[in-house]
Amino acid sequence: DTGVSQNPRHKITKRGQNVTFRCDPISEHNRLYWYRQTLGQGPEFLTYFQNEAQLEKSRLLSDRFSAERPKGSFSTLEIQRTEQGDSAMYLCASSNPPGQVAFDGELFFGEGSRLTVL
Amino acid sequence: AQTVTQSQPEMSVQEAETVTLSCTYDTSESNYYLFWYKQPPSRQMILVIRQEAYKQQNATENRFSVNFQKAAKSFSLKISDSQLGDTAMYFCAFMMGTSGTYKYIFGTGTRLKVLA
Numbered sequence: 001d002t003g004v005s006q007n008p009r010h011k012i013t014k015r016g017q018n019v020t021f022r023c024d025p026i027s028e029h030n031r032l033y034w035y036r037q038t039l040g041q042g043p044e045f046l047t048y049f050q051n052e053a054q055l056e057k058s059r060l061l062s063d064r065f066s067a068e069r070p071k072g073s074f075s076t077l078e079i080q081r082t083e084q085g086d087s088a089m090y091l092c093a094s095s096n097p098p099g100q101v102a103f104d105g106e107l108f109f110g111e112g113s114r115l116t117v118l
Numbered sequence: 119a120q121t122v123t124q125s126q127p128e129m130s131v132q133e134a135e136t137v138t139l140s141c142t143y144d145t146s147e148s149n150y151y152l153f154w155y156k157q158p159p160s161r162q163m164i165l166v167i168r169q170e171a172y173k174q175q176n177a178t179e180n181r182f183s184v185n186f187q188k189a190a191k192s193f194s195l196k197i198s199d200s201q202l203g204d205t206a207m208y209f210c211a212f213m214m215g216t217s218g219t220y221k222y223i224f225g226t227g228t229r230l231k232v233l234a
Contacts, residue, residue, distance in 0.1 A: 031220065033222070035224075040227070040229075041226055041227070042122075042124075042209050042224035042225050042226045042227045043163075043209070043224045044224075045221060045222065045223065048220075048221065056221060091163070093163075095220075104168065105151040105153065105168060105170075105213055105220075106153075106165050106168065107153075107155075107163075107165070107211075107222060109162045109163040109164070110162060111161070111162045112162065
C-alpha cells in the first residue's frame with residue numbers, strides 16, 4: 001500500500017465552475033477525513049466517514065460542498081459554483097478503525113489537492 | 119467545544135540545540151488523544167508523537183518528547199539536538215476518543231526554522 005492518494009494535486013478553475021477531488025485511503029482504514037487548510041493555518045475539519053456513512057459535517061461546509069464515499073472505499077469532495085474564498089489546500093486523511101487493538105489514533109494524510117479559484 | 123491553541127506562530131533554533139513548542143487545549147472529556155504532527159514545506163503531514171490522556175508517563179520518540187500536564191491542559195513538544203530536517207510547520211492536535219466521535223481538532227501551527 002502506497003499510502004493515502006489524492007487527485008488532482010493542483011486544480012486551477014474560474015469562479016463559478018464545479019470541481020471534484022478524489023481521495024484513495026489506505027485500504028484497511030475505514031475512517032476517512034476531509035480537511036481544508038489555508039496558507040499558514042492549521043487544518044480545519046470538513047467532514048468524515050466511517051465506511052460509506054458520513055458521520056459528521058462541519059458548519060464550514062456550505063451546501064455548495066458535498067462529499068461521498070461510495071462502497072466505503074475512495075471518497076470524492078465536490079465544490080459547486082466555486083468562489084475565490086474556496087481557494088485552499090484540501091487534505092484527505094484516513095485511520096485505522098477505532099476499537100481495534102491496532103488503533104492508536106494516528107491519521108495518515110495525503111499530499112493534498114490545492115485549489116486555486118480565479 | 120474542544121479547542122487547541124498554539125501561541126507561538128514562529129520559532130527558530132540553532133542546529134543541535136533544544137527547542138520547546140507550546141500547546142494548550144480545552145476539553146471537559148477525560149479520555150482523549152493528543153498529537154504533534156509535522157508538515158515540511160510542500161510535503162504531507164506526518165505524525166511526530168502521540169499521547170493518550172490516561173497515561174501519566176510522557177511520550178518520547180527518539181529526539182522528540184512531550185510534557186503532558188493534564189490538569190493544566192498543556193501539551194508541549196521538546197525537540198532535542200535539532201536538525202535542519204526538523205524545519206517545518208508543527209501542529210498540535212486533539213482527538214476525543216469517546217462517544218464514537220474520533221474527530222481531530224488542530225491548532226494553528228508553529229513554524230519552526232532550524233538554523234545552520
